[in-house]
Amino acid sequence: MGFCRAGDAVLGRWALIESSLAPDKTVLLFALTVLVFAALLFGLAPFRVALAGGAESALKTSAATSSADAGKTRTGKVIVALQMALCVVLLVGGGLLIRSLRNLENIPLGMRTEGLVVFGLNPQSVRTEAELVQFYQELQRRLRVLPGVESVAVMQNRLGSGWSNNSNVTVDGKDPDVNEGVVHRGAEQ
Secondary structure, three states, rough: HHHHHHHHHHHHHOOOOOOOOOOOOOHHHHHHHHHHHHHHHHHHHHHHHHHHHHHHHEEEEEEEEOHHHHHHHHHHHHHHHHHHHHHHHHHHHHHHHHHHHHHHOOOOOOOOOOOOOOOOOOOOOOOOOOHHHHHHHHHHHHHHOOOOOOOOOOOOOOEEEEEEOOOOOOOOOOOOOOOOOHHHHOOOO
């Protein structure tokens, strides 16, 4: 639990989040249970195999092994080679992911991102369109009064969510003109 709290504190400082990130005790207990089970399974299975072979198998030289032992040795070498290959693939993939994330930090987004907080939510208690509008208006009102908040916007598809057609923008108080600012692919040439 101490490790989780320390990790949460480091993550909060790195992400510049001022709220506390309390770990979920149910998830933590499940993760610890899986960890103990995996440690017992993968720690005791080789131990059982070593005990079954006895001390004489450890003292045998490789030249004195039988053909049946040679098959086991070959299988073991194949398993170790596959594990090493998988580890190399995972390490290279992890390195590429980290490099891509670092590169993405330096790409200009075309907007000011300092102090920007983007989050998504899905109100579960809202049943009608009027309740939804009221919910978002109340949310905007509450967010605007927070210290340090300059402006608040509500979007159907939040920035960075990976889904946007980038063709329609509507502004409160202005009627959208369907012909204004629309460029068709055929007209660009």
